[in-house]
Amino acid sequence: MADDKDVLRDVWFGRIPTCFTLYQDEVTEREAEPFYLLLPRVSYLTLVTDKVKKHFLKVMKAEDVEEIWFEYEGTPLKWHYPIGLLFDLHASNTSLPWSITVHFKNFPERDLLHCPCNSVIEAHFMSSIKEADALKHKSQVINDMQKKDHKQLWMGLQNDKFDQFWAINRKLMEYPTEEGGFRYIPFRIYLTMSDRPFIQKLFRPISPDGHTHTLGDLLKEVYPVAIASDDEAKRYQVVIHGIEPLLETPLQWLSEHLSHPDNFLHISVIPAPSD
């Protein structure tokens, strides 16, 4: 029988096969070959694309290079979203590998944050974890940790060390048994069609009358449009880590097992494929 622990591994070791191609208008000395890579779903684009950068810099002059950024079918990809989320949000139901265009010029200041170095990613990552723990445990767990524990979380993600990361992260996933769950579930719901970046609200894993809240309960409360009523065809897919959990899945379980390393449950609501 598969154990819940396997889910954590599957989530961590989720990979997206990606083909990086240089944007056609970039000035190159010779033609740039596309670059193929397995990207970790739970990591961040700018954290794992050193190889990509190196690959394309070989064919470019130093003076033509500005800050690297990525784009998929015209949409600039936000590096501060986990890779898996970007894929689910923009490229679900498309054929693999995922084709990403690499830019070295014309940084879209309005759409993207600058990412000059990895410490920016680290700061972003740690602030997400802290925010999540504020929701889950009133920040008690993260504040009780030592600096080196924080570092271990980050190093775990950076070096793709599952055990190293989870040795610390499991403390963030604990809760008092008698409470039955976290204080609030740290989640974000992303909509492709909306101009809001995401929806985030306070939502408890257990209803006041002691029932466990499910994914369906959350959507009903936060974004009821996502749930198809019985008589109509499914309009939206609710995707987490590339899968569509059933609406009756307990939210607490999802938060413990399908959260990204930043401790947030990133839920994409995307239009269902028409065919």
Added chain:
Amino acid sequence: MPVSLLWAVDVYGRVFSLSTGGQQWEHCCDAVLEFKRLTAVQQCCWGIACDHHIYLNVHASDVPIRYQEEAYENQRWNPVDNFSDRLLPSDRWQWSDITGLEHKPLDGFLLPSTNWEWEGDWYIDENFGGEPTEKGGWTYAIDFPATYTIDKKWNSCVRRRRWIRYRRYKATDTWAKIPSEGQSGPLPDPFNDISCGGWEISEEPRGRLSLWAVSLQGKVWFRGGIHHHTPEGMSWEEVSLPGEVVQISCGPGDLVWAVLWEGQLIVREGITRDCPQGSSWVVVDSPNPEVGTIHVAVGVSVVWAVTKDNKVWFRRGINSHNPCGSGWIGMVGEMVMISVGLNDQVRSGSREDRAVYFRQGVTSTELSGKAWKAVSVPRDGDIRPNSSTSTSSLHSAGCFFSGEVRAQSVMSEDSDTEADPQRAVHEVGASVSSPPSVHLSNDPEAPKPRIPKVTSDSFISEMLSDRETKRDGAAATSIPEEEVTPGDAEAKSPPPALVLSPSQSGGPGDPQWSTVDLEEAQTHLAVGPAAGRGDSSDTCSLSSVVTCMLGLEGLYGPDDHPLWAWVSGGGCAVDCHTQLNWFNSVTALTSSIQAMSLSVSPAQTAAWRKQIFEQLNERSKREIDNFKHYEQAIEQSVWVKKGTMQWWRDWKPHKWVDVRFALEQFSGPEGHKDGIVFLYYNFNEEKKYLHAFINEVTILVPVLNDSKHTFAIYTAERTKQRWPIKLAAATEMEMHDWLALLSVSCCDSRGIQGPPSKQAIWSITCKGDIFVSEPWPSLEACPYPTPCDQMFWRQVGGHLRLVECNSVGVVWGLGYDHTAWVYTGGYGGGFFQGLASSTDNIFTQTDVKSVYIYENQRWNPVTGYTSRGLPTDRYMWSDATGLHECTKASTKPPSPHWTWVTEWAVDYGVSGGTDREGWQYAADFPTSYHGYKTLKDFVRRRRWARKCKLTTTGPWQEVPPIPLSDVTILPCGDQSVVEQIPLWAISNKGDVLCRLGVTLLTPAGTSWLHVGTDQPFKSISIGGASQVWAIARDGSAFYRGSVSTQNPAGDCWYHIPSPARQKLKQVSVGRTSVYTVDENGTEMFPRYYSFARLSVYVFNVALSVQVWIIADKVQGSHSLSCGTVCHRLGVQPMEPKGQAWDYGIGGGWDHITVRGNNIEAPRVRMPSLTDALRPPSTLAARPLPAGNTENGNAVQC
């Protein structure tokens, strides 16, 4: 913890019981009688009915109460009649007892009362001291009285045989009337009060109880002779008194208190093992001289009393040396009566609402507890199908309304007047987070929403425990956090800092307290609504489940809540780890059903979970499998964890040296992880290191003792040397972190994940730690098997003494306290947390064992026996060997995880017997000891025992209620899910039991079937074709006939002569061979080959003829290891002796089971396969030496 019962009588005399696992009062169905008083212990309940007679209700058990009657038939030889019943005039009776002095004709045996029945007719016992006799069961001798032998010789002039017949107590689970007769006829007046207890005074005879009763005239009577085999006791003895008694209470130990008419209390003194009725009374004044006491309740070391003004008092300073205690402390709350249960847990009947309250937070250090909680569960019949809709919403309300507010119960249709509050309840239940309003309790129809002064008086215990320190701080911290809602009508009382003034008057220099009345200080703090949730901040685990409503409507009578008249918790075992469901009233009916099916929890099979697993699988197929040739974005690097530790160095002189320790982990060439352990040390100022590859580590063994947090790392090489890498971490926490990390790393490097397989080999160390190993087929390969020192063992949480498994994954374990546990399919637990542990199948496990020390004394002519020994003598307080000093004060529990649960007590149950004070005598240390003094004895010793308890977690669930000493499971092959798996066990009393309902889905089974035997048994094993073999305590071997799926318990025992008249100790049955161990530890075979001279603790045989043992001592190249796993090589069906031993992991191993391993070894030709194809009957018959044991009904398995 087994389920136990709380008993109560309501004002109408109806008897109810409430199970610790249940959620509703069960009406005692034998409802013909109405009762006044009850006193319950674990095995039975005594009561006084309305006819003033005493009744006894013995709880039915899977093992019946049987008593063996015996008589001897004596015959003498004469030339005319040969042996005949014509005896000489000087001879004994023809029918006599064993001594021959008493005439015992068979028809003279009568049932002691109508509550007994005969189990069968008289029959001849054909077992004589472990050996079968000839038909007829005669034993011969030259003359009476003499030594009897089985063999008839030329000079055998007399013979005798033993007849036995069993009678069985039949009046279980009903109220059986006990005749009120004293030694000289009927008692003068009827009874008014009874109290039962005293089972901790002595363990012999088994189930001994003291029963004290008070008559209407105020006389006290003691009933003796109550024990397991005579549950009704013998007769009443009057106890002389200084006055007239109204009520009496008897604790589990030697505490007996009674209340006099005048309001004083009397305490019985002089109660000992030899004199359970005590010798004299001592008068103790009532807590308040003006207001007399009306009720008293005692436990092991607590006394609670109630005075006429319904105040509750706690007596402090009670212990076995001072049964009178030293002073009274007033408690908050008004009660009419109190009952103290096991572990000194307290229940009471409240004065105003007559509800039953449970004292929360009673622990061994805080005997006075923290607060009263109303027990509020419905009575059976209260919950009706049509009320199910409202139960759920009521449940939610219950979370908000704690015991102090009257919430209305569920019975909607017949309580019209209360429609409004009910709606209120529903509303509250439905609204998400609005604070519950108080109008619920303002219902005019309902009784006043009284606050029964039930408060958080935890500061009493604070004062009791650390009154010398932080006096002021205690008051501030002792108030539990309660959210105060606007509706809280009761005003908060003044700050409780005032309360402490009485204690200050006592002064730190004056330990003798005057009587303290906390209630006078008006400190009670009305616990508002919302306490149910708020309580979770409380430290005691009991409180975490407390959400309760008070006062339930019964369907009976005009009153709308049960009025309890009497409660008895004497048999009710609750400790601070127990989670009670008594405080909220929903889902009562389902709990018992759930308890039975523990193997697959519904959450595991839920569709959503399956969906996630499936989709994740699809996802990796879609996104990864086709793109494996792509480069990984993150290159794998080495991850190092470092620390400092101490190392027991390899060279002499051996000592602990500081070392740096590092684990380097990296990805191996095939993608799976690997690592190296480095140990850096200095040798002659030179830096050196030692390393071990993680994939070569075979086992990590925690060696936690009280001085160092030690663990050992073994590799195959080090197992051969019997010299592991021994390391000590600075703290226990650090050790556990390292062990968990190293363990995960070892498992990763070997690609082992998740729970052990069904074929796993389980073993247990002498510390009770559990290890499993995945067997390789090559272990049994012929002719070149894999050496078993290469087996990789990993630890599983929990604590066991014995484990048994079979090849379909049913695993049972027995704890040191004989509790049976069934494996839940999980892994991890204990110190394995997070990733190394499964989440769903881990439960709390407890175990209790005794620590023994010896008191040694030497005789000298002047002073007799004293604790002054010769200079060469052993320590006067020592361990069993005498080499180590062990005093009462210095002896600690085995590890910090164990805590003492009893005081030191003399242990009379030592082999060899003791005198009345527990002494054993000998000519000198160390020799064999005997239990009586002779002139040649110059030394004596006695054993002291103290029990300690471990609480841990692991993938185990308890199988109540019978404690077991051995268990065996049929090592069956492919099994359908519903097919029953034969499982046999031996209770710790020696009864043979057969478990029914054991299947793959319900590995715990459903119930025990008692299999009658003529004597207690000690070892049992079931092998292929359902052959059940067992060893009796006298060392004789038995075979159970006609065991089949249709007849799982078989029909009768066949006595098999032991090989070479050896006393046997243990038996293990494979498919075609039976292996036994005799008492000297020599392994024997069915055909009685004397086998390798290894001392054997335990051994185990799997179906496919694998023989594994635990050997006593094995010499390695560096050291010697005791308790070593050994594997017999070359054992084949046609060659059951095998060829040689292969030595595996060792150093304190106690038990192994390989009965799950049915992996067939890679052999060229498998002789056992041809065996399996033969008709099963011949298969079964082969190991049986005698023709009469042939079993034609054998089952193919």
